[in-house]
Amino acid sequence: MIRVLFAAGEARWQTYRHALPAAFARAGLEVDLFTATDAPESVDYIVYAPGDTLHDFTPFTRARAVLSLWAGVEKIVGNETLTQPLCRMVDAGLEEGMVEWVTGHVLRHHLGMDAHIVNPAHEWTPVAPPLARNRRVAVLGLGELGRACAQALAALRFDVAGWSRTPKDIPGLTCLSGAEGLNAALSRAEIVVLLLPLTTQTGNLLDAGRLARLPEGAVIVNPGRGQLIDDDALIAALDSGHIAHATLDVFRVEPLPRDHPFWTHPKVTVTPHIASETRADTASDVVAENIRRGEAGEPFLFRVDRKQGY
Amino acid sequence: MIRVLFAAGEARWQTYRHALPAAFARAGLEVDLFTATDAPESVDYIVYAPGDTLHDFTPFTRARAVLSLWAGVEKIVGNETLTQPLCRMVDAGLEEGMVEWVTGHVLRHHLGMDAHIVNPAHEWTPVAPPLARNRRVAVLGLGELGRACAQALAALRFDVAGWSRTPKDIPGLTCLSGAEGLNAALSRAEIVVLLLPLTTQTGNLLDAGRLARLPEGAVIVNPGRGQLIDDDALIAALDSGHIAHATLDVFRVEPLPRDHPFWTHPKVTVTPHIASETRADTASDVVAENIRRGEAGEPFLFRVDRKQGY
Numbered sequence: 001m002i003r004v005l006f007a008a009g010e011a012r013w014q015t016y017r018h019a020l021p022a023a024f025a026r027a028g029l030e031v032d033l034f035t036a037t038d039a040p041e042s043v044d045y046i047v048y049a050p051g052d053t054l055h056d057f058t059p060f061t062r063a064r065a066v067l068s069l070w071a072g073v074e075k076i077v078g079n080e081t082l083t084q085p086l087c088r089m090v091d092a093g094l095e096e097g098m099v100e101w102v103t104g105h106v107l108r109h110h111l112g113m114d115a116h117i118v119n120p121a122h123e124w125t126p127v128a129p130p131l132a133r134n135r136r137v138a139v140l141g142l143g144e145l146g147r148a149c150a151q152a153l154a155a156l157r158f159d160v161a162g163w164s165r166t167p168k169d170i171p172g173l174t175c176l177s178g179a180e181g182l183n184a185a186l187s188r189a190e191i192v193v194l195l196l197p198l199t200t201q202t203g204n205l206l207d208a209g210r211l212a213r214l215p216e217g218a219v220i221v222n223p224g225r226g227q228l229i230d231d232d233a234l235i236a237a238l239d240s241g242h243i244a245h246a247t248l249d250v251f252r253v254e255p256l257p258r259d260h261p262f263w264t265h266p267k268v269t270v271t272p273h274i275a276s277e278t279r280a281d282t283a284s285d286v287v288a289e290n291i292r293r294g295e296a297g298e299p300f301l302f303r304v305d306r307k308q309g310y
Numbered sequence: 311m312i313r314v315l316f317a318a319g320e321a322r323w324q325t326y327r328h329a330l331p332a333a334f335a336r337a338g339l340e341v342d343l344f345t346a347t348d349a350p351e352s353v354d355y356i357v358y359a360p361g362d363t364l365h366d367f368t369p370f371t372r373a374r375a376v377l378s379l380w381a382g383v384e385k386i387v388g389n390e391t392l393t394q395p396l397c398r399m400v401d402a403g404l405e406e407g408m409v410e411w412v413t414g415h416v417l418r419h420h421l422g423m424d425a426h427i428v429n430p431a432h433e434w435t436p437v438a439p440p441l442a443r444n445r446r447v448a449v450l451g452l453g454e455l456g457r458a459c460a461q462a463l464a465a466l467r468f469d470v471a472g473w474s475r476t477p478k479d480i481p482g483l484t485c486l487s488g489a490e491g492l493n494a495a496l497s498r499a500e501i502v503v504l505l506l507p508l509t510t511q512t513g514n515l516l517d518a519g520r521l522a523r524l525p526e527g528a529v530i531v532n533p534g535r536g537q538l539i540d541d542d543a544l545i546a547a548l549d550s551g552h553i554a555h556a557t558l559d560v561f562r563v564e565p566l567p568r569d570h571p572f573w574t575h576p577k578v579t580v581t582p583h584i585a586s587e588t589r590a591d592t593a594s595d596v597v598a599e600n601i602r603r604g605e606a607g608e609p610f611l612f613r614v615d616r617k618q619g620y
Contacts, residue, residue: 096441096467103466104421107414116581117427122573124565124580128587131406155465156413157406255434263432270434271426277438 002031002291003042005060008049008069010035015280016069020047023284027292045291046084050075057081064294067287068304069278071145072225074198077309086304087290093279095148098195101223101275102149103156105247106191109219110135110158133157138189140182140205141196141224142168142175143310145276149193161185165201186213191221197310198225208233217244223275226251231262238267249275312341312601313352315370318359318379320345325590326379330357333594337602355601356394360385367392374604377597378614379588381455382535384508387619396614397600403589405458408505411533411585412459413466415557416501419529420445420468443467448499450492450515451506451534452478452485453620455586459503471495475511496523501531507620508535518543527554533585536561541572548577559585 006013006020013035024031037043040059048054049069057066058081065085068076073088108114111129135158139150142164150162150173160173163185167177176185186192192214196202206220207230214220220243222229231252237243247269248262254273262268290300304310316323316330323345334341347353350369358364359379367376368391375395378386383398418424421439445468449460452474460472460483470483473495477487486495496502502524506512516530517540524530530553532539541562547553557579558572564583572578600610614620 093441096443097438100417100439100442100466101421104414104417104423107410107417108423111411111414113414113418113423114427116579117424119580122568122580124582126565126582126584128407128584129410131403131589132410133406152466156410156462255436258432269426270429270432272434272436274436274438279441 002029002044002295003037004031004033004045004047004291005037005040005043005054005063006033006035006047007052007054008047009051012049012069012280016047016284019280019284020287023281023288024291026285027288029288029291029295031291045294047287048076055079055081057084060084065290065300067290069283069287071278072197073304073310074225077304077306085300086306087300088302088304088310089278089283089286090144090302091278091283091286093282094276095145097276097279098145098223099148099152101249101271102193102195102221103152105221105269106137106153106158106193107156109191109221109245109247131157133159135159135190136161136188137191137193138163138185139193139195140185141194142170143195143197146193146195147173149195161188182210183213186210187215189214189218191219194220194222194224194228196224196228198227199309203227204230206230206234208236211237211243214243216242218242219244220246220248222246223249226254235261235265238265243267245269247271249273312339312605313347313354314341314343314601315347315350315353315356315364315373316343316345317356317362317364319361322359322379322590326357326594329590329594330597333591333598334601336595337598339598339601339605341601355604357597358386365389365391367394370394375600375610377600379593379597381588382507383614383620384535387614387616395610396616397610398612398614398620399588399593399596400454400612401588401593401596403592404586405455407586407589408455408533409458409462411559411581412503412505412531413462415531415579416447416463416468416503417466419501419531419555419557441467443469445469445500446471446498447501447503448473448495449503449505450495451504452480453505453507456503456505457483459505471498492520493523496520497525499524499528501529504530504532504534504538506534506538508537509619513537514540516540516544518546521547521553524553526552528552529554530556530558532556533559536564545571545575548575553577555579557581559583 041061043060043063046066048066063084067087137158137160139146139162142162154160163176168175205228245267249271351371353370356376358376373394377397447468447470449472452472464470472483473486478485515538555577559581
């Protein structure tokens with residue numbers, strides 16, 4: 001019997017108490033799943049998400065892995081008590097939802113939809129937008145989510161450049177990397193999508209200097225992490241007109257505080273961290289597969305590199 | 311020297327006077343292109359669009375074809391003086407633009423974007439939308455444009471059913487046809503896209519009875535032709551709440567009259583016939599190819615079947 005501690009919060013438990021056992025059964029695993037234990041030294045695996053009361057991983061001396069239900073692990077990767085292998089969540093449902101949100105909002109800005117959704121003067125100005133093939137988009141971050149979004153946009157014929165810290169080669173996609181590549185990606189981007197992990201290197205990536213590199217009238221779409229952007233610099237760039245619009249799904253503090261200037265800024269769209277979410281059924285299959293791998297002595301899927309932070 | 315009359319309006323001439331000669335040169339055709347002639351019997355081909363002063367095709371006794379710059383030919387197909395072969399425009403740019411507009415507005419409704427674009431109460435309700443794979447879309451009309459849009463939506467994993475009058479078989483797509491198929495397509499559709507040609511059979515296709523077949527809360531997206539919908543029946547269905555929203559790009563009268571109730575209806579989005587447009591450079595290549603075919607005695611591309619009306 002494999003002993004699994006669910007340490008991902010009470011709200012999530014209401015869903016996962018059903019989804020995880022179903023996934024374990026599909027994987028042929030015999031699991032004792034619980035949310036609290038008096039014998040931490042007997043726990044084999046920990047299913048984790050931020051917001052849980054678990055902060056000290058020291059007592060879990062036998063645990064073979066901590067399996068995150070979140071794709072981003074920035075809230076746990078620096079925890080010095082966590083010495084066990086840590087795995088991120090890479091969920092098909094999460095990826096599909098992200099592709100839909102990103103594709104939708106990129107098309108929204110590409111097509112200039114807002115002017116028709118809110119059109120109190122009933123303006124009839126029949127000017128068709130340019131074709132996607134003539135619209136330059138940059139996707140910063142080419143992990144599973146960034147790559148999937150970049151490929152979906154390229155399939156719609158957008159002129160897409162992807163950027164990642166280290167060089168990548170993705171068929172059908174212009175891939176840039178490194179500091180020079182970032183400047184090149186920014187300087188051509190009419191629409192920028194941020195899908196980078198939050199690390200010590202990516203915090204405030206879009207600061208005043210990099211915002212200034214974007215062409216006049218650029219649009220920012222951020223479903224990644226709020227900390228990737230310097231909020232004050234963004235507001236200044238919106239106010240000056242250099243940046244035309246920002247559609248933001250993630251924020252430094254969530255829910256976005258009611259007095260935050262993003263709420264009332266006419267050039268900002270706030271979506272409440274809904275770009276995508278891990279879906280319990282598909283995520284539970286990923287957890288089950290990693291436990292199967294752990295038991296079989298096979299390498300874990302999506303194991304975090306502590307030095308890189310993701 | 312091939313003699314080609316441009317009868318597609320003065321505004322279009324300003325673009326096509328450059329685009330057509332360039333396309334003729336690419337195709338290796340020697341063409342005399344003009345907008346008026348005293349010798350109609352010497353004209354070989356007529357490039358046509360509605361709005362031109364040409365209404366009587368009788369004097370063009372030698373013309374081998376009338377080449378429409380519009381995809382929809384309902385304004386000319388019933389002209390009894392037009393006995394020459396008539397070809398529709400099927401332009402790659404037109405198709406790409408239509409795919410972008412349709413995909414964008416379907417994603418907009420799928421994701422519930424409007425509630426975030428206009429959110430005066432600053433509501434933070436973090437409920438992610440369902441996945442596209444769980445969203446049922448119907449595309450009515452499986453000509454070049456309908457097929458391309460249905461395939462793009464299916465590539466994003468929407469649960470798409472396409473409908474056409476006569477049976478079609480398109481890989482990766484559920485294809486319905488005939489009267490029963492139309493009822494089946496409507497009764498399952500959370501989002502309906504209209505891309506049918508306007509014919510005697512498709513006028514008022516979405517009347518009160520067919521609107522009632524749609525599930526409660528369905529959304530209508532019409533980039534096809536305004537006459538496909540019974541306007542009064544649509545407004546009644548929106549007012550009753552049975553239909554949640556209509557995004558309309560085409561209207562019985564364009565520009566949409568300033569006193570038309572669509573302008574002020576809270577559940578209607580008006581876009582000013584911009585879903586797509588024929589692009590002069592790519593369309594000119596299609597015109598040149600059909601002239602080349604006519605000169606070579608090969609069958610024309612996109613020739614209209616007068617009985618079907620498209």
